[in-house]
Amino acid sequence: MAKLALLAVIASLVGAVSCEFPVYAGYGFPRPNPNLPYRFRPPVYYPPASPAPGLRVGYYTHMGRCPQAEKIVREVVEKATAGEKAGLIRLFFHDCFVQGCDGSVLLSGADTERTAFPNLSLRGFEVIDAAKAALEKACPGVVSCADVVAFAGRDASYSLSSGRINYRVPAGRYDGKVSRAADTFQNLPPPFGDLNLTTAMFAAKGLSQDDMVVLSGAHSIGRSGCSSFPDRLPPAANSSTAMETKLAQQLTRTCSAGSSINVLQDALTPDKLDIQYYTNVLSRNVLFNSDASLTTSSETEGLVEFYAGKRPFLRGKFLGPIQWNHDFEDAMVKMGYIGVKTSAEGEIRNTCAFINKP
Numbered sequence: 569m570a571k572l573a574l575l576a577v578i579a580s581l582v583g584a585v586s587c588e589f590p591v592y593a594g595y596g597f598p599r600p601n602p603n604l605p606y607r608f609r610p611p612v613y614y615p616p617a618s619p620a621p622g623l624r625v626g627y628y629t630h631m632g633r634c635p636q637a638e639k640i641v642r643e644v645v646e647k648a649t650a651g652e653k654a655g656l657i658r659l660f661f662h663d664c665f666v667q668g669c670d671g672s673v674l675l676s677g678a679d680t681e682r683t684a685f686p687n688l689s690l691r692g693f694e695v696i697d698a699a700k701a702a703l704e705k706a707c708p709g710v711v712s713c714a715d716v717v718a719f720a721g722r723d724a725s726y727s728l729s730s731g732r733i734n735y736r737v738p739a740g741r742y743d744g745k746v747s748r749a750a751d752t753f754q755n756l757p758p759p760f761g762d763l764n765l766t767t768a769m770f771a772a773k774g775l776s777q778d779d780m781v782v783l784s785g786a787h788s789i790g791r792s793g794c795s796s797f798p799d800r801l802p803p804a805a806n807s808s809t810a811m812e813t814k815l816a817q818q819l820t821r822t823c824s825a826g827s828s829i830n831v832l833q834d835a836l837t838p839d840k841l842d843i844q845y846y847t848n849v850l851s852r853n854v855l856f857n858s859d860a861s862l863t864t865s866s867e868t869e870g871l872v873e874f875y876a877g878k879r880p881f882l883r884g885k886f887l888g889p890i891q892w893n894h895d896f897e898d899a900m901v902k903m904g905y906i907g908v909k910t911s912a913e914g915e916i917r918n919t920c921a922f923i924n925k926p
């Protein structure tokens with residue numbers, strides 16, 4: 569007990585020293601200089617990229633808008649396959665990073681986001697359409713597609729984590745009317761990106777480097793096309809982040825059949841949203857350079873070790889593998905605030921793939 573108490577005191581001191589103070593950030597805010605060692609970098613708090621225009625937990629229950637909305641989405645998502653569920657989590661990320669969380673990724677048509685290369689492998693659209701169809705029957709014209717994506721991302725996380733990840737989703741987003749393929753490349757971090765690039769692209773959305781490390785844990789589920797990591801094969805000699813030899817050999821064989829072949833992101837627990845990802849990062853059993861580069865700064869490596877359970881505490885927090893669930897929940901909520909649209913800027917689409925007819 570005495571030892572525990574001592575640890576708690578030390579932890580609270582560490583927490584106090586590294587505590588973050590608010591510095592307002594957003595688009596164009598000067599970012600922390602990634603070339604400076606961590607101890608010289610001012611701690612930065614990144615609030616949502618734009619102020620939340622009236623998002624609230626229980627939005628559809630409030631004033632009887634559509635009290636069964638979240639239940640309807642949950643029931644549809646529960647029936648989806650594990651692959652579709654992985655796709656739904658990624659769909660939420662790709663929606664929020666391009667034009668904000670406004671359902672723009674769902675729009676069909678020439679040169680929409682959906683047609684851009686990073687989005688060609690997205691899955692889960694049919695789950696969103698099924699949920700939206702059920703919602704339109706129950707409460708026509710009330711629930712936005714952007715909110716359906718946010719609810720579905722939460723429900724998929726809940727299911728793939730066996731209930732360990734469970735959070736309340738602030739809702740009330742409106743659907744956007746603009747979707748451009750060209751926007752995807754500027755806004756979605758590429759798999760070959762290094763730590764500086766990925767950190768900067770998250771910062772541009774009001775998300776911190778910690779958020780990035782936490783959310784990358786979603787790479788403990790789902791799949792990737794071989795076309796997403798050609799830079800990693802064969803593994804670069806003398807590189808501290810090169811892919812682990814056995815995995816590289818195996819993927820070289822598998823991917824020789826064509827770049828459209830898909831492989832698992834986490835061969836050990838492919839359908840479990842869990843902290844296996846962080847162990848994989850440390851042993852270089854990860855597909856992308858963006859994953860592997862998390863070990864290239866002491867700050868991100870420390871967090872990876874903490875979540876993997878290799879460090880007993882970090883910055884006043886204990887039990888990294890459990891803490892990761894909570895941090896993932898918080899980061900998903902935070903991501904859900906990016907570029908949210910109001911009724912003045914958006915609409916409630918009738919069908920998620922098309923904007924409403926005037």
Ligand code: HEM
Pocket residue numbers: 651654655657658661689690691757758759760761766780783784786787789790791792793794795796856858
């Ligand atoms: C850190 C920057 C990130 C990069 C560079 C990145 C890149 C990628 C790439 C290239 C794929 C494989 C696509 C394919 O070839 O099929 C992928 C899959 C996936 N990503 Fe990310 N991602 C990042 C962050 C995230 C975040 C923040 C989330 C969600 C919170 C996420 C969730 C997923 C999921 C679930 C899959 C598997 C999808 C499926 O099986 O259909 N990723 N990611």
